[in-house]
Amino acid sequence: MGQTIAWIRRFSWRDALVSALPVALLLAAAVWAALHFIDPAPRMNVVIATGSEDSAYLEFAKSYAKLLAEDGVTLDVQTTGGSMDNIKRLRDPEDSARVAFLQDGLSDTEESRASDSDVDLVSLGAVSYDPIWIFYRSKTVQTRLSALLGKRIGVGNKGTGTQVLALRLLKAHGIDESNSRLVYTDRAQARQQLQDGTLDAAFFIGAPESPLVRALVAYPGIRVMNLDQAEAIARQFPYLHPLVLPHGAMDLAGNVPVRDLHLLATTTTVVVTRNLHPAIVALLMKALQTTHANAALLNAPHTFPAAKDSDFPLSKDAEHFYQSGPPFLQRYLPFWLATLVDRAALAIIPLLAIMVPVFRAAPALYGWRIRRRIYRWYGELKYLEIQAQSQQPDASREDLQKQLDSIESKVTNAVIPLAFSEHAYVLKEHIDLVRRKFRS
Known part of the structure; x- marks a missing residue:
């Protein structure tokens, strides 16, 4: 038994x-x-292309880098020649840059058109206004670009966003190389030539807080063009915005500027490659919100970041952030843990099916x-x-x-x-x- x-x-x-x-x-x-193909781990080192060393872009990027470092992500800030240079870098699959600042209105330039590469670009939204400053030497006040006909005009370096926008505005007013002297030079040289009289006028793009802008506003004999046709020009160029800088906004004690300035501005957009990991996009969106939510001389609080005025489609992850805020897990968990849990969840679902x-x-x-x-x-x-x-x-x-x-x-x-x-x-x-x- x-x-x-x-x-x-x-x-x-x-x-x-x-x-x-x-x-x-x-x-x-x-x-x-699941671990290798469904949702690979995010890279903890990301390169951002900014602009020249005296641009506001560099300061923005430094702020992002400081905020991302709190979550263990290194944002490598690299200066460049400007928006057109940034587009080239993002479209180059061999380049390390995955994030960059771009000016709106450059989508129909040769550099911004889709190349033979398979790199796709998406926007995280606009982060600031970029005023177009037209400084000129004259004893009389000028309010229209047509007054520059026949003058020596600095239009920025070739291949920069400043050059592209300056040539478009001048052309709309009947000014080109056949009837005026257009000088292609960088910001520092244009400033110097304007101050010593080698140039009669020059185009610059930058925030009112920019040291270069402040220096030229205060320089004797140099004026800022107060565009009385700003509204009309913006109708022809939809990516431009007519803005008013109130008198005294740059310096209350000195009343700088001495009168309200009517300016045109493009918007600065943060653009990323489509393959940038969603977890990194979420961190960047938080950094954008922290950096740009405050008021500035040209915008009210919480104007930026904003899902508008972009030459590129809005990232789906950025769109979700604008609608619902940060991802649920990143609200309550450290970044590394939230990423780990998120990856595990994505892997478990197909695993359960198997x-x-x-x-x-x-x-x-x-x-x-x-x-x-x-x-x-x-x-x-x-x-x-x-x-x-x-x-x-x-x-x-x-x-x-x-x-x-x-x-x-x-x-x-x-x-x-x-x-x-x-x-x-x-x-x-x-x-x-x-x-x-x-x-x-």
Whole structure:
């Protein structure tokens, strides 16, 4: 009796391991695929292309870098020649830059058009107004760009956003290289040439807080063009905004400027490559919100960042941020932990889809192996029964009896799980049935 109970309760570890092996291999492959292809870990070092060293872009980027460093992400700030240079860098798959500042209104330039590369760019939104300052030397006040006809005009370096916008505005007023002298030079040289009289006028793009702008506003003999056609010009160039800088806004004590200034401004947009990890995009959006939410001389509080005025489609992650704020996990967990949990969740969903049928298949595979062994003994038993029914000599019958005893011994000593004991008992009954046939 004790031997029978032990026989019933035995568990086939060998069958279990063999059955579990393909399941384990499949799950391991699924986990590896999930971690490597479904949602790879974000890079903790990101390069941002800014602009010249005296631009507001550089200060913006430094603020972002400080905020991202709090979450363990390094933002490598690199100065460039400006917006057109930034577009080229983002569109170059070999370049390390993944984030950059761009001016609106440059989408139809040759540099900004999609190249042969497969790099896609998306916007995180506008972050500030970029006024276009037109400084000129004159004893009389000028309010229209047409007054620059025939003058020596600094239009910025070739390939810069300043140059592109300056040439467009001048062309709209009938001014080009055939009737005026257009000088292509950088900001520092244009400032110097304007101050020493080598230039009659020059275009600059920058915030009112810019040291260069403040220096030229205060320089004797140099004026800022107060555009009385700003509204009309903005109608022709939709990416430009007519703005008013109130008198005294730059210096209350000195009343600088001395009168309200009507200016035109483009907007600065933060653009990223489409493959930038969503977790990094969320961190950048938080940095943009912290850096630009305050009021400035040309905008009210919470004007920026804003999902507007972009030459590029808005990032889906940025759109979600504008609608719902930071991702749920990043609101309550450290960045590294939120990223880990988020990746795990993304991996678990497809894994569950695989694991449910796999775990259902494992017991079936185990049961198939046990039944296969029993069916094999049935095959041997059937063979002996056929041999017994044929007219065999007595010696041959004795040999068949030994084979029958061998089958019974195998069944008795086999490791049969309790759930399959019924099959074993039925097989033993059939063995007895065949034995009785041998004796008859």
